Amino acid sequence: MSKSKRDIADARARTGFIIINVVRFGGVAMVMLGFAILRGVIDLPYAVGAIIAVMGFVEVFFLPRFIARAWNARDDAGDQGRR
Numbered sequence: 001m002s003k004s005k006r007d008i009a010d011a012r013a014r015t016g017f018i019i020i021n022v023v024r025f026g027g028v029a030m031v032m033l034g035f036a037i038l039r040g041v042i043d044l045p046y047a048v049g050a051i052i053a054v055m056g057f058v059e060v061f062f063l064p065r066f067i068a069r070a071w072n073a074r075d076d077a078g079d080q081g082r083r
Helices: 005-039 046-061 063-082
Strands: none
Touching: 005 046, 005 063, 046 063
16 A cells, blocks of 8 residues: 555654654753763763763754754755656
């Protein structure tokens, strides 16, 4: 049984939503790990904690936007090929 275009689009949208949220949760985990290092809960150098925390913030706030843009650009490129 073949899937309709709407079913395919829904599956792609669901996949993109899941990927973006996994990236966000990973970023939150990195921020928490970085803060644990900064507070001395985990015995690693302060600079390592700061770097991990900053990378986590970037992953939470900026990476999902880049992923969404790349996802939409790929969709637009695919739509142009079908016209």
